[in-house]
Amino acid sequence: MKKKQKVDMGIALILILIGVVLLILPLFEISNIKWLNTGIFALYTILNSIQYLLTKESKDYEGLHSAIASIIVLGANLLLNTQNNPKTLAMLLLTWIILMSLAKLKKMDYYHDKRDRMWKIRAFNLGLFILSGVLASINLSYSGEIQIIVIGFFMLIHGILELFDPLVKTLIAHS
Numbered sequence: 719m720k721k722k723q724k725v726d727m728g729i730a731l732i733l734i735l736i737g738v739v740l741l742i743l744p745l746f747e748i749s750n751i752k753w754l755n756t757g758i759f760a761l762y763t764i765l766n767s768i769q770y771l772l773t774k775e776s777k778d779y780e781g782l783h784s785a786i787a788s789i790i791v792l793g794a795n796l797l798l799n800t801q802n803n804p805k806t807l808a809m810l811l812l813t814w815i816i817l818m819s820l821a822k823l824k825k826m827d828y829y830h831d832k833r834d835r836m837w838k839i840r841a842f843n844l845g846l847f848i849l850s851g852v853l854a855s856i857n858l859s860y861s862g863e864i865q866i867i868v869i870g871f872f873m874l875i876h877g878i879l880e881l882f883d884p885l886v887k888t889l890i891a892h893s
Contacts, residue, residue: 722773723884729769730880736761737874740866749862751869752801754811756868759792768880780825787817807865808855811872819844838843843879850875 770781
């Protein structure tokens with residue numbers, strides 16, 4: 719397994735862990751969505767910056783683009799009132815989904831050949847990412863605990879989708 723695949727797999731596992739932690743937080747009556755979102759976007763920015771720095775020799779800029787998208791939404795999250803306004807929270811998540819989709823689309827375009835297996839897998843991943851993000855955004859109109867659970871499920875799904883790429887590349891290399 720190459721260094722890039724190990725880093726990508728590690729980041730994906732951390733995203734899955736973040737999703738699991740978010741699913742558990744409402745059990746401890748932690749429901750301040752504004753500060754949890756701030757923490758999630760800050761952590762996501764840090765993780766993607768680290769991912770980019772560790773894999774920049776592979777000329778993969780998805781980590782950098784994802785970090786920039788997360789910084790933009792992090793700043794908007796700090797400026798806007800998302801605590802008692804689910805529509806603002808949904809719009810922030812949708813903005814992040816759009817920016818992340820553009821970063822993923824840019825990486826998908828890197829493969830150029832639409833007959834390539836990795837292009838098809840990336841297209842499928844992008845479609846699932848957008849679908850899960852839109853569904854998560856739609857379901858943010860409930861209480862703070864439900865919002866945290868919905869975002870937790872979204873991060874869990876996002877982590878699983880991010881895990882596909884390094885696993886498939888490893889399986890293709892070993893077959």
